[in-house]
Amino acid sequence: MRELAQRLLARDRSAVAPALNLVDDRRPEARREALALLAALEEKIGLAGARRIGLTGAPGAGKSTLLDALVRRMRGRDETVGVIAVDPSSQRSGGALLGDRIRVRSGAGDEGVFFRSMAARDRLGGLSEATRASVLVVSAAFDVVLVETVGVGQSEGEIAELVDTLVYVAQPGAGDLLQFMKAGILELPDVFVVGKADMGPVAERTQNELAAGLGLGERAAGWVPPVVLVSARDGSGVDDLEAALAAHREAMGPRGLEARRRRGRDAGVWGTLRARYGSYGLERWGGAARLEERVAAEPDVPGAALASAIGAEIEATLEKPGEKT
Ligand SMILES: Nc1nc2c(ncn2[C@@H]2O[C@H](COP(=O)(O)OP(=O)(O)OP(=O)(O)O)[C@@H](O)[C@H]2O)c(=O)[nH]1
């Protein structure tokens, strides 16, 4: 394990596949190793590692096509890119298609691109532990991590905590402002893209509606998400999108990034414990209030280490029959 962590941190990309297999392995001894690996990565990476960018949006909005365009540009600058497609667990085909496309476009022998498709959900409907772990592993060894996920309003919160910058790709004419507001998608994304700009005026109308809507919502001061018109098909606006991504990173600054990655860590601890012990287990141990306190009290402990420490306490509690906490 230590060897794997060291290889990843030395940006040895051949360590990525074995590391992902390890974090996917359910056997107890593998899990222990995986936790140690993740804790080591979290600790060493800190605010460094890959830029983590999420692309979300309705099915068919053009996320994969745009992602593909971004990958080609990044490769053109000699940046290495890891792509994680979070599929709805029912259809792995979309991710496989995206993977094929990227492999074909960037050439089968391109070591600078890595692609992995993940099942989206754990059994309680949360973002799977393996998905979070994969983002971390890939971010150790690549310059950029791109995460594609289908989002229709509920899942953006989790994705926003997984990445440094969340991009929402809107379909031109996909709905009026009211629908965007109802779906709750105006609050979380850092950058909006209206894709398929080659469709003409309908794309501009959607851009205007979104931009107007963003003025209405409450948001953290200091950053108003830009709404960028992009056509992945003819390549127009992709420059603007890259500029918007860079501007968001700049606006966030190291402190903003730290806060965001910490929220991601916290969300990972919650998600892991909830998936593993359920609300019953958590309640027996002390419930959400205790967990919230604990997570806040140990801001610098890697999430994987904190989750396993608390997990051990929960298990100890559950092993004492009849004892109420
Ligand atoms: N006109 C036009 N069509 C596009 C553009 N980008 C994507 N499309 C088309 O839109 C359809 C969906 O594109 P994808 O990139 O697969 O969309 P997606 O959001 O990844 O779809 P899912 O992963 O299935 O949710 C395809 O038929 C694309 O050819 C664009 O810039 N212009």
Ligand SMILES: [Mg+2]
């Ligand atoms: Mg797609």
